[in-house]
Amino acid sequence: MSKVRTRIAPSPTGYLHLGTARTALYSWAYARHFGGEFVLRIEDTDVARSTQDSVAQILASMQWLGLDHDEGPYYQMQRLVRYHEVAEQMIAAGTAYRCWCTPAELDAMREAQRARGEKTRYDGRWRPRPGKLLPPAPAGVQPVVRFANPPHGMVIWDDLVKGPISISNEEIDDLIILRPAPEGATADAAALGVPTYNFAVVVDDWDMAITHVFRGDEHINNTPWQINIFRALGAPLPRFGHCPIILGEGGQKLSKRRGAVSVTAYRDAGYLPEAMLNYLARLGWSHGDEELFTLQQMVQWFDGSHLARSPAQWDPAKLAWVNAHYIKIADDTRLAGLVQEQLTSRGVAAAGLELLERASALFKDRCSTVVELTDWVEMIFVPVAPRAEDLAAHVGDAVRPALRSLRERFTDIAWDKATIAAAMREALAAHQLKMPQLAPALRVLVCGRTQTPSIDAVLALFPRTTVLARLQHV
Numbered sequence: 225m226s227k228v229r230t231r232i233a234p235s236p237t238g239y240l241h242l243g244t245a246r247t248a249l250y251s252w253a254y255a256r257h258f259g260g261e262f263v264l265r266i267e268d269t270d271v272a273r274s275t276q277d278s279v280a281q282i283l284a285s286m287q288w289l290g291l292d293h294d295e296g297p298y299y300q301m302q303r304l305v306r307y308h309e310v311a312e313q314m315i316a317a318g319t320a321y322r323c324w325c326t327p328a329e330l331d332a333m334r335e336a337q338r339a340r341g342e343k344t345r346y347d348g349r350w351r352p353r354p355g356k357l358l359p360p361a362p363a364g365v366q367p368v369v370r371f372a373n374p375p376h377g378m379v380i381w382d383d384l385v386k387g388p389i390s391i392s393n394e395e396i397d398d399l400i401i402l403r404p405a406p407e408g409a410t411a412d413a414a415a416l417g418v419p420t421y422n423f424a425v426v427v428d429d430w431d432m433a434i435t436h437v438f439r440g441d442e443h444i445n446n447t448p449w450q451i452n453i454f455r456a457l458g459a460p461l462p463r464f465g466h467c468p469i470i471l472g473e474g475g476q477k478l479s480k481r482r483g484a485v486s487v488t489a490y491r492d493a494g495y496l497p498e499a500m501l502n503y504l505a506r507l508g509w510s511h512g513d514e515e516l517f518t519l520q521q522m523v524q525w526f527d528g529s530h531l532a533r534s535p536a537q538w539d540p541a542k543l544a545w546v547n548a549h550y551i552k553i554a555d556d557t558r559l560a561g562l563v564q565e566q567l568t569s570r571g572v573a574a575a576g577l578e579l580l581e582r583a584s585a586l587f588k589d590r591c592s593t594v595v596e597l598t599d600w601v602e603m604i605f606v607p608v609a610p611r612a613e614d615l616a617a618h619v620g621d622a623v624r625p626a627l628r629s630l631r632e633r634f635t636d637i638a639w640d641k642a643t644i645a646a647a648m649r650e651a652l653a654a655h656q657l658k659m660p661q662l663a664p665a666l667r668v669l670v671c672g673r674t675q676t677p678s679i680d681a682v683l684a685l686f687p688r689t690t691v692l693a694r695l696q697h698v
Contacts, residue, residue: 228260229435232291233425235267236278239486240285242478242538243440243470246504250438250467252291253505253519253526263432264296267425269418271301271409285487289497290519298432300424304412307419310427310457311369311402319456320401322367323350345397346370369402371423371453379448384436384465385531391448399449422449430459436528441466465528467508468535478538494566494593496554499547507536516549548592559584559597566598572605579604583685586677604686608672608694618664618674619698626655626662627669627698634695639688645680670694 230251234244255262264286268274283297300307314320323346325333334344350358351372361367373396380390401423405413419427429437444466454461472478490500501519509532511517511525551559560580567574574580580601587600610619619627630651637643652662663679670691676682683691 228255228258229433230255231263231265231434233265233267234282237270237273238278240282245487247438248291249504253522256523257526261294264293265298267300269300271406288491304416308416319372320369321352323370324362324365324367366404368400370398371401373398373452379451384463384528385467396448422446426450426453434462436463438465441468470507471535471537494595495547496550499550503543503546508532544592551588551591556581556585562594563598563601574605586681603671610668610672614668614674618668623661623665624698626651626657631695641680641684644683
């Protein structure tokens with residue numbers, strides 16, 4: 225087998241969405257499994273909708289996920305000369321031709337077909353045939369270039385995910401492969417034309433020696449055209465694998481309108497990249513009953529088999545569970561840096577990383593995202609406002625004397641967990657109370673919440689002056 229080369233080719237008309245991220249993961253893991261290469265290509269021929277901001281977001285998403293590419297990024301709008309060259313070669317070979325139909329003529333053609341109850345399609349009026357006399361090219365009309373699709377036979381391929389698929393050539397027509405550039409396009413585009421998706425992707429995959437293509441199954445209907453163009457060019461065919469869609473709420477395709485957000489939005493919401501990759505991998509692929517695995521393990525296992533043929537259901541609760549696992553095992557120094565970024569974004573001037581490391585170690589077992597972890601840590605630096613009902617329930621007359629005496633003890637003891645715990649025991653003994661009476665009161669007053677890890681460990685995180693200030697009015 226030739227060297228495996230896979231690619232991911234997002235369109236910069238928006239953010240990198242979750243389905244594309246999953247496809248990128250499968251493509252990357254397959255290349256890494258076989259010691260091959262992974263190519264990043266930006267399909268930016270939709271001139272009107274492509275933006276540099278989207279390109280930047282796509283690159284940032286790939287970097288955050290850790291899906292490093294071996295080549296690229298390539299940009300299609302920088303390859304216009306190549307597409308024009310191939311189109312001219314196809315015209316000369318008789319596998320493509322120029323078409324001067326106006327938009328009005330195409331609309332009339334489709335309307336007449338609908339009136340006859342026929343499938344709407346290009347009728348081939350400008351397609352050269354033996355003995356056919358074409359009219360002269362009309363003045364003032366810029367032609368498109370169409371692919372001369374084979375009129376008969378079947379297109380058959382063995383899909384890596386779905387198995388054998390066949391589509392009749394009679395179901396597809398002569399698609400446009402090169403069109404005039406829209407207004408406002410670059411001088412090169414105006415002179416050379418802009419390729420359509422199905423043409424550019426074939427030329428790119430051919431030139432870049434792509435051997436395996438993983439993509440969403442919405443592309444299945446494009447594949448027959450692409451296979452026929454590959455064959456018309458005499459180019460080797462890659463293997464195709466069409467992965468089922470990801471379903472969002474209500475069983476509909478996950479989309480921007482149905483809850484899908486960008487990969488970087490999940491980063492900002494406090495998810496770890498290893499959790500996202502683990503979860504995305506399981507949305508359409510499995511290795512036995514393994515639910516939690518490293519990226520290195522996935523590379524070891526991912527050989528293109530065991531890909532699901534049915535759609536996967538996006539489950540935010542399952543993603544949160546996976547993320548909680550990775551937060552629990554994450555290095556505390558790393559978590560401290562992420563918490564510091566979150567605090568900074570909130571306008572909170574946090575202390576140094578040493579304190580944030582200790583806080584992360586204490587609170588991370590209770591969190592499913594870095595945002596939740598930051599919510600815990602933030603109480604050290606931002607004044608808290610205990611709820612009236614919590615104060616009424618836990619800070620009553622029976623416990624107030626103990627709190628006042630404990631505050632006095634706190635003024636001059638060593639400020640560490642063991643000494644704080646000893647001072648609390650002394651206050652309990654002196655006032656004949658139990659820890660379930662004192663600890664909740666401290667939590668409410670100092671932390672603004674009724675549940676925390678061991679209160680002596682929590683108090684040790686705070687500056688002494690902060691604790692004294694929050695106990696001042698008991």
